[in-house]
Amino acid sequence: MSDDQDKQAKSNIKVTRRCLLTGGVGVATGTAATLVAGLGAEGAAAGPLDRPWATELGDPVGTNPYGHPSSFEKTVIRRPTPTEYSPKGYVPPMNESSWTGTPLQDLRGIITPNGLFYERSHGGYADMDPANHKVVIHGLVDRNLELSMEDLRRFPTVTTFRFLECSGNSDLIWGKATYGGQETSPYLTAQDIHGLLSCAEWTGVRLSDLLREAGADTVRAKWLIVEGADSGALARSLPMARALDDCILAFAQNGEMLRPEQGYPVRLLVPGCEGNLNIKWVQRIEVTDQPLFATFETGLYTDLQKSGKAWISSLVMEAKSIITFPSGGQSLPEKGFYQVRGIAWSGRGRISHVDVSLDGGRNWTQAQLTEPVMSKCLTEFTMPWRWDGSETLIMSRATDETGYTQPFVQQIVEARGKFSEYHNNGIQTWRVESNGEVYNAQG
Amino acid sequence: MSDDQDKQAKSNIKVTRRCLLTGGVGVATGTAATLVAGLGAEGAAAGPLDRPWATELGDPVGTNPYGHPSSFEKTVIRRPTPTEYSPKGYVPPMNESSWTGTPLQDLRGIITPNGLFYERSHGGYADMDPANHKVVIHGLVDRNLELSMEDLRRFPTVTTFRFLECSGNSDLIWGKATYGGQETSPYLTAQDIHGLLSCAEWTGVRLSDLLREAGADTVRAKWLIVEGADSGALARSLPMARALDDCILAFAQNGEMLRPEQGYPVRLLVPGCEGNLNIKWVQRIEVTDQPLFATFETGLYTDLQKSGKAWISSLVMEAKSIITFPSGGQSLPEKGFYQVRGIAWSGRGRISHVDVSLDGGRNWTQAQLTEPVMSKCLTEFTMPWRWDGSETLIMSRATDETGYTQPFVQQIVEARGKFSEYHNNGIQTWRVESNGEVYNAQG
Structure with a gap:
């Protein structure tokens, strides 16, 4: 260490007002000599720090060809809603209607890692073989299409950053009455209340390109019925105007192919609209002149009003x-x-x-x-x-x-x-x- | 199916010039009836498609609290350079100087999933306990700082999308002479040649804020020496002007905390500059008036010119x-x-x-x-x-x-x-x- 540095180190007592973390925040000050020694290998033996990584070679690079988080981050995981907040204590099996939420309180920025992207499914999820998967487009079209995944990926692709949110997100803070009148707990976290929300970079094929390829009658046909291949057979009605706007059939998420629980090998992405409409494992798109009025757009996912009537097809997730x-x-x-x-x-x-x-x-x-x-x-x-x-x-x-x-x-x-x-x-x-x-x- | 739909389905023979994928690209056309039947549960039994997921409940949601890719994507992994292209066939142990590359040819968009982010290390990697990790700032400063990870995260954070590239990336196509004069193979993939390149959303603390907190003498001090806590003890000299620009000490990557192989719990991020300068596992930053002239900036990571002289500190990765x-x-x-x-x-x-x-x-x-x-x-x-x-x-x-x-x-x-x-x-x-x-x- 130079004399100058030593002098600087010894004059370190003064903590000026420029300090952002005001006195006593755990930002220790000491002489450079003691600080640096405290981090050296010898210091480690005498001090509170146990740091074998300073003296021993680490794990070989490539140990995990597909990596995973630090063992010190193992509490940062997707979680279901705590069971005590489920309606009347009933918790359906996790391969029926079920979900897990993203640990929003532990994340930074806007990207949700795929491993922490929220899950929502009505029949569990399968890891479907893409070689056996096809997407059929039929109905009011000039020609039916039956697209393998290889066919689908041949179309021009687009990539966009979009959030996805379940329309049932944040229902735990709905005026204390949603779940049998229980009081909403003060112990709920951001993940518990708002975790059915994630965000990713998506890549896929414009739905409008596929409809053009099929020669869809976009004047007579006002709706598409989009159906998943899972046992839940989730199907929803998508207004044609929206389908022709910014919808895509997405096969990649945050650079890599979709995860199974996100609809691998292909899902619908309806930007800005409730998660349930973003059909996973898409196998069939019917071009039609009327909506399906499916369970998931009449019995569920409707907005009851004070009058006793309910809104249907209220698809957009507002600010x-x-x-x-x-x-x-x-x-x-x-x-x-x-x-x-x-x-x-x-x-x-x-x-x-x-x-x-x-x-x-x-x-x-x-x-x-x-x-x-x-x-x-x-x-x-x-x-x-x-x-x-x-x-x-x-x-x-x-x-x-x-x-x-x-x-x-x-x-x-x-x-x-x-x-x-x-x-x-x-x-x-x-x-x-x-x-x-x-x-x-x-x- | 409606009469109209049936009529449409039967008139599906004509494949017009609007077709993007011209005839015979594997885009089958058939009647809607046969197509849809072919995807039904009964059709599956008779046809080539084996799809148990259509009739059986899937895996429970939450099976993987931290998820992983589909089993059908298991070839999409980080890989070391094929050994036949290593200098004279010598391959160092993977916990000495070693690397794995990102499968660029399999990815879409700009985000590299953390599990596929390239690895480069000179002493393997350790999963360091953040509770035992500190960052010391000393040298030409008004006061030394010794920051725990908790202290560090108290500072204002910034989030930015940045690429990271090893300066040795793409050396396999260096005029056929880099590795003992072997011809460059025609079988090399994008991953083999260019895989030491990835991109993420990073979150961390501005290095300029930390230097201000320490009261660094940014007039006399022209350099920072930044040192890692790993057994490789990688240290590099960072010009002060760059440190005060857009450098951060990053602790999060793509939303979650850094991965161990990326320098968990904290690394230096020098946007746009060669990977080696982006010191991982940062434990010490010395504010000084001269560079370190470390091995990794003199013996290695220099640019030999035709004259026999070499450039040092050529840090920027050009377009x-x-x-x-x-x-x-x-x-x-x-x-x-x-x-x-x-x-x-x-x-x-x-x-x-x-x-x-x-x-x-x-x-x-x-x-x-x-x-x-x-x-x-x-x-x-x-x-x-x-x-x-x-x-x-x-x-x-x-x-x-x-x-x-x-x-x-x-x-x-x-x-x-x-x-x-x-x-x-x-x-x-x-x-x-x-x-x-x-x-x-x-x-």
């Missing part, structure tokens, strides 16, 4: 946001500087801005959006915050490029009553208690 | 592109329509355009770039192509926003001689033979 830090189950070690962060999205296009309130919704401050801000895609937002140690109600509110702003949950309940269930895009409130613990405060 | 379809090892089943696709990148900023040649470099056509086009990030390009079945030499050429255009390999060899090794950003040529097989044509 929404949640704060992922600080969020339920996390805790702040002490008062001082923190970066509030979260994600926002809209099924109608780009997010234009996100406001954050630190006082239960009275005052709002505009957060910073991380570039790129893409249409029908998650957008990350951040805001610097110096926590004074007092109890704080924290919430975010997204506005999209159409000018629509995310409402309070109470406004949704007032409009639709307490027994509606889907499309809850209300504002999530978290309560930071004075001891730093964070709880769900949304009833 | 480059490769076609990933059609590429070595793939084959075209027949003549007709294909979409040429590939990836382009530049360490100096955004890609402005990519040209594709289908005649060995005489004529060039501008390809379409997929949005978003981001700085120092992979950019996907595509171009429609109707292959007439004749032998074709296909290549791509990237130009970045500075106006710089990717050179031919021969131009690089002329400038630097045959014994240089790093920073080969030359144009890759693939040869499509008349039987549809694709080979490496770059000597």
Whole structure:
């Protein structure tokens, strides 16, 4: 070490106001000599740090030809909703109607790794052999198509970043009444409440190209019926106008081929629309002049209104946001500087801005959006915050490029009553208690 | 089925010129009745398709709390360079200097899944306990910092999409002389030649924020020495101007925490610069007035010139592109329509355009770039192509926003001689033979 460096090291006591993490945040200061020694191999033997990796060769590169996360991250996994919040305690078998949620509170940025992408299925999932899979297009067409996966991949492909959200996401904070009137728990995490939301880069073939190839009668035919090959035989009606817009048959996700639980080898992607419409394992597309009125668009996935009538085909996921830090189950070690962060999205296009309130919704401050801000895609937002140690109600509110702003949950309940269930895009409130613990405060 | 649909189905013989995949491409046409029956449960028993997933419940959702790819994708993995192309047949143990490459030819879009992100290490890799890991900043600073991972994550974070490329990438096509004068094999794939290239969304703390927190003397100190905690003890000198620009200490990749082989719990990210500079497992940053002149910046990772002298600290990865379809090892089943696709990148900023040649470099056509086009990030390009079945030499050429255009390999060899090794950003040529097989044509 040079004399200059030594001198610098010895004058390190002064902690100026330029320090971001104010005094005593665990940012130790010491002489360079002690600090560096503390990290050396000899230091390790004497000190609290056990670091064999500094002195021994590591695992061979290539040990995992397809890698996996660190063993220290094993709690970062997909999880089903805690059983105590299921309706009347009934939990269906996981290969019937079931789901697992993404650990949003543990993630950063906008990409959901495929291994953590939320799952939702009505008949479990199969790992289907792509060599035995075909997509048939028939009905009001000039010619039927029967496409192998190889045929399908021959078409021009497009790649886009899009979120996917189950319309039943966030139903746990639906005015305390969705699940048999139980009170909503303060212990719920972002994953528990909002985990049926993920985001990826998708690659596939434009549905409009396939319809053109089949010579579909896009004047008479107002609907497509899209059917999955799974035992759930999920089928939904897709309006023709939307099919001709930005829908794709996707076969790749985040660079690689789809995962089995995401509909390998091919799924429908209807950007901005409820997850259930994004049929997995697509095997058949019928071009028709009327919708199917399937169970999944009449008995389920409809929006009950206060009048007792229900909306059907309310497909778009409206603008929404949640704060992922600080969020339920996390805790702040002490008062001082923190970066509030979260994600926002809209099924109608780009997010234009996100406001954050630190006082239960009275005052709002505009957060910073991380570039790129893409249409029908998650957008990350951040805001610097110096926590004074007092109890704080924290919430975010997204506005999209159409000018629509995310409402309070109470406004949704007032409009639709307490027994509606889907499309809850209300504002999530978290309560930071004075001891730093964070709880769900949304009833 | 309605009468109308039936009538449509029966008139399906005519295959018009609107067909993208011209006659006989495996796109079967038949009556809707036969097609749909062929996909029904009864049809399955009689037909060639074995699809138990249509009649039996699938695996339970949640079977894999952290998921993995389909069993039908098991060949899509990271691979080391085939041993026959190693210098004089010597292959070091995989926990010494070693690497595996990303299967670029199997991927789409710009995101590399973390499980397929290329590996490069000089001492294997360890799965380090983040609770025992600290980052020390010392030297020409007002105060030394010793940051736990918890401390580090308290700082404001930024998220950006960036490529990472080993400076030794593509050395197999360095004028046939890199590895003991062997001829470069026609059987090499994109992965074999160019696989030390990947791209991800990264989240971390600005290095400039940490230097400000430490009160670094950014006038006197021209360099940082950044050191890894692994047994390879990799250390490199980072110019201060670059450190204050867009460098981050990254702890998350594609949403989740870094993988062990990528430097978990924290690595340096120097956007646009050679992979070796992006120190993994960062434990120490020394602020200093002179570079380290470490082995990895003098003995290795230097650019030998024809004169016999070598460039050092040539850090930036210049504009480059490769076609990933059609590429070595793939084959075209027949003549007709294909979409040429590939990836382009530049360490100096955004890609402005990519040209594709289908005649060995005489004529060039501008390809379409997929949005978003981001700085120092992979950019996907595509171009429609109707292959007439004749032998074709296909290549791509990237130009970045500075106006710089990717050179031919021969131009690089002329400038630097045959014994240089790093920073080969030359144009890759693939040869499509008349039987549809694709080979490496770059000597």
